[in-house]
Amino acid sequence: MKRVQAIIRPDFLEPLKDAVLASQIGGMTVSSVHGCGNQSGWKEYFRGNEVIMNILPKIKCEFVVSDDMVEDVIDIVCRTCRTGQVGDGKIFVSPVEEAVRIRTGERGDSAL
Numbered sequence: 001m002k003r004v005q006a007i008i009r010p011d012f013l014e015p016l017k018d019a020v021l022a023s024q025i026g027g028m029t030v031s032s033v034h035g036c037g038n039q040s041g042w043k044e045y046f047r048g049n050e051v052i053m054n055i056l057p058k059i060k061c062e063f064v065v066s067d068d069m070v071e072d073v074i075d076i077v078c079r080t081c082r083t084g085q086v087g088d089g090k091i092f093v094s095p096v097e098e099a100v101r102i103r104t105g106e107r108g109d110s111a112l
Contacts, residue, residue: 001064001065001066001067001095001096001099001108001109001112002064002065002066002067002070002093002094002095002096003062003063003064003093003094003095003096004062004063004064004065004070004073004074004077004091004092004093005060005061005062005063005091005092005093005094006060006061006062006063006077006081006089006090006091006092007033007035007058007059007060007089007090007091008058008059008060008061008077008081008088008089009058009059009081009083009087009088009089010032010057010058010059012059012080012081013030013059013061015080015081016061016076016077016080016081017030019076019079019080020063020076023072023076024069024072025063025065025069025072025073025076026063026065026112027063028061028062028063029061029062029063030059030060030061030062031059031060031062032057032058032059032060033057033058033059033060034055034056034057034058035055035056035058036054036055036056037087037090038086038087056087058089061077064096064099064112065112066109066112070093074091074093077091078091099111099112
């Protein structure tokens with residue numbers, strides 16, 4: 001099993017949600033986050049001083065999927081959220097040791 005974390009622009013949440021629902025991916029967890037990277041922010045003035053605001057709002061979507069679904073998730077995120085501009089986001093893939101469905105006690109891929 002793998003966890004796929006996608007950090008995307010907030011305006012792409014609805015299209016991504018629609019694409020995920022139309023696919024065979026089970027579901028996703030969504031968090032509102034803030035961060036900085038290569039995308040520059042904007043300038044504001046606070047008490048007469050220029051301040052660079054480079055902590056920008058983003059959305060983090062997390063998927064836990066079987067190993068054979070990882071490329072499908074990556075393809076859906078890239079196809080849905082790519083503008084070609086700096087700030088489109090990043091995707092991180094990491095291993096998941098165990099998954100347990102609390103309701104039934106199922107473990108592993110069957111818990112997804």
